[in-house]
Structures are given as C-alpha cells and as structure tokens.
Amino acid sequence: MTVGGWRPARIAEVADATPSARVLRLTVPGWPGSDAGQHVDVRLTAEDGYQAVRSYSLGSYGAGESIELAVDEIPDGEVSPYLVRDVRPGDELEVKGPLGGYFVWRPGGAGPVQLIAGGSGIVPLMAIVRAATDASASASFRLLYSVRGPENAIYRDELARTVDPGGVAVTWAYTRSAPSGWTERVGRLDDDALRAAVWESDREPVVYVCGPTGFVEHVADALVRLGHAPGRIKTERFGGA
Amino acid sequence: MRAENAGSVVDGNAAAGLLSEVFRGDVTMLVGVCGGCGAEAALGETVVELDEVAAIVRCRSCTHTLLTVLRSGDSVRVVIGALQEIAHR
Numbered sequence: 001m002t003v004g005g006w007r008p009a010r011i012a013e014v015a016d017a018t019p020s021a022r023v024l025r026l027t028v029p030g031w032p033g034s035d036a037g038q039h040v041d042v043r044l045t046a047e048d049g050y051q052a053v054r055s056y057s058l059g060s061y062g063a064g065e066s067i068e069l070a071v072d073e074i075p076d077g078e079v080s081p082y083l084v085r086d087v088r089p090g091d092e093l094e095v096k097g098p099l100g101g102y103f104v105w106r107p108g109g110a111g112p113v114q115l116i117a118g119g120s121g122i123v124p125l126m127a128i129v130r131a132a133t134d135a136s137a138s139a140s141f142r143l144l145y146s147v148r149g150p151e152n153a154i155y156r157d158e159l160a161r162t163v164d165p166g167g168v169a170v171t172w173a174y175t176r177s178a179p180s181g182w183t184e185r186v187g188r189l190d191d192d193a194l195r196a197a198v199w200e201s202d203r204e205p206v207v208y209v210c211g212p213t214g215f216v217e218h219v220a221d222a223l224v225r226l227g228h229a230p231g232r233i234k235t236e237r238f239g240g241a
Numbered sequence: 242m243r244a245e246n247a248g249s250v251v252d253g254n255a256a257a258g259l260l261s262e263v264f265r266g267d268v269t270m271l272v273g274v275c276g277g278c279g280a281e282a283a284l285g286e287t288v289v290e291l292d293e294v295a296a297i298v299r300c301r302s303c304t305h306t307l308l309t310v311l312r313s314g315d316s317v318r319v320v321i322g323a324l325q326e327i328a329h330r
Contacts, residue, residue, distance in 0.1 A: 039257070041259075055254075055255050055257075055258060100254050100257045100269050101267035101285075102253070102254060213250055213252075235252065236252065236254045237254075237255075238255070239255075
C-alpha cells in the first residue's frame with residue numbers, strides 16, 4: 001500500500017460526462033500506480049492560503065503517471081463546482097494516494113463478483129470493470145448501475161460498449177426517468193430488481209456496493225435479506241442522501 | 242467518486258488519507274474490536290462523520306466512538322475512544 005505525502009498534479013484533460021459531472025485526467029509525476037477501486041485525496045489551495053481537501057475515487061487503475069477522476073457537482077459544495085465548472089487543462093492541484101485497501105479488486109479470485117453502483121458511485125467500480133476486462137475475468141462479473149435517468153450515467157458510452165463479447169454484463173436501473181422503450185419498472189432498487197440482476201447468493205459472490213450513504217445502506221440491507229453474507233459485501237459511501 | 246464529504250456521514254474509506262498521516266500504510270483493512278459492544282469490523286466499514294477539522298469514527302453496530310481524528314494545520318492527532326483492539330486479520 002503506497003500512500004506517501006502530497007504530490008503536485010496537473011490537469012491534462014477535461015471531458016463532460018453528464019450535465020453535472022466531468023471526467024478529469026491528471027498527470028501526477030512519480031505516481032506509483034494504483035489498484036482498481038482505490039481513491040485519492042485532492043487538496044486545493046486558494047491564493048490566500050486556504051486549503052480544502054476532498055476524497056475522489058479513481059476511475060483508472062494500474063501503472064503510469066496519468067490518473068482519472070470523475071467528479072459530480074454538489075451545487076452548494078466548496079470544491080466540486082470548481083472541479084466540474086472551472087478547472088481547465090494546465091491547472092495545478094495536489095493529490096495524496098493511492099488510498100484504501102478495503103474497497104479494492106485484484107485479479108486472481110475465481111468466484112463471481114457483483115458490482116452495484118448508485119449515481120457517481122460508478123467511478124471506483126468502473127476501475128474494477130476495466131481491470132476485470134483487461135484481466136479477461138469479465139465473464140464472472142456483473143454490474144448493476146442505478147441512475148436517475150440515462151443522461152445522468154457517468155461512463156454511459158463506455159459501459160454500452162463493454163457489453164460486447166469479453167466485457168462485463170451491465171444491468172441498468174432508473175429511479176426517475178427511463179429511456180424510451182424501457183419496459184422495466186422505474187424507481188428505487190427493490191428486492192425483486194436486486195434478485196433479478198445480482199448473482200445468486202448460493203454462488204457466494206463478492207459484492208461491491210458504492211454510492212450515496214442512503215443508497216448503500218438500502219442495498220446492503222436488501223442483499224443480506226436475500227441471503228448474501230455480510231462478510232462478502234464490501235461497501236463505500238460518499239455521503240449525501 | 243466520494244464527492245463533497247465535508248460535514249457528511251461517510252465510512253472509514255474516506256478517513257484513509259487523514260489516518261495515513263499517523264499510521265503507516267493503509268488503515269481501511271485493519272480490523273478493530275469495539276469496546277462498547279465487541280463487534281469486529283474492518284475500519285473501512287466504520288461510520289465516519291467528517292468535516293474540515295475532524296473525523297469521528299464510530300462503530301457501525303453500537304455507534305460508540307472508536308476514535309477521533311483531529312486535523313490542525315499540517316498536523317493530525319488521533320484520540321482513542323472505545324477502540325479496544327486493532328489488528329491485521
């Protein structure tokens with residue numbers, strides 16, 4: 001587990017992902033690489049010396065000095081509006097990491113893996129999807145991705161492509177508005193939706209759940225109700241409702 | 242993404258960076274035992290209340306405060322609460 005101190009980083013690329021989220025690519029000289037699912041702390045320093053620190057999951061994994069974050073704007077936030085609206089290539093900030101060994105996937109296990117994302121909780125799971133695909137392990141992976149509507153899905157295009165042979169199977173769930181032609185229920189994930197999308201509990205999948213605190217609690221409770229062992233459910237919560 | 246987690250309730254994963262100032266290496270995999278109820282859990286699974294100056298780390302089973310992490314300028318201090326035991330498992 002490499003942690004190290006604060007490292008200078010430069011914004012290399014920004015791309016809109018949804019009406020409220022942007023994918024940022026950063027260059028971090030000396031970056032030691034990361035495992036899929038890890039995060040970084042980001043530190044911004046204002047001209048008057050005021051500093052703010054926030055944690056962001058990495059959508060990228062592996063070696064190299066380039067890392068990827070995806071940031072969803074919290075309208076009243078102090079940091080995310082800057083990262084989503086104002087930051088541009090060449091701007092500098094600091095990162096510390098990679099952080100976290102708990103919510104991490106590494107190649108090697110044989111059993112099935114279930115990924116469940118709510119909203120921008122997709123980011124660390126996207127790193128895991130990419131790592132599993134690169135490791136030719138995607139046949140044992142499923143992803144369930146719950147979003148308000150199709151336009152709110154970060155990595156929507158990449159996930160649509162990943163369904164191609166060799167990719168991770170994706171099940172979409174919409175809580176507010178579905179694309180035209182959608183025949184499934186629209187609303188909060190319930191037991192039936194989870195039962196239909198998630199590997200059966202008797203196959204003993206390892207389950208990764210990431211999203212807002214309320215989403216993670218709701219899904220983790222339902223999974224236990226459906227027979228999944230709490231010890232095989234890994235969770236990461238990023239606050240919010 | 243963990244987003245705007247100042248002043249919010251998150252989990253032990255979000256305290257990893259702060260605790261790395263005091264503990265060497267990753268703490269989220271360490272398994273702690275709560276002195277309040279005896280529950281065992283990885284620190285990544287604890288309840289964390291986070292703001293600009295402190296992270297209050299609570300037991301998910303009984304809500305006792307296991308430890309509090311205080312940030313002051315560039316220094317970080319850990320005040321041990323109900324945390325009875327911590328180990329790599």
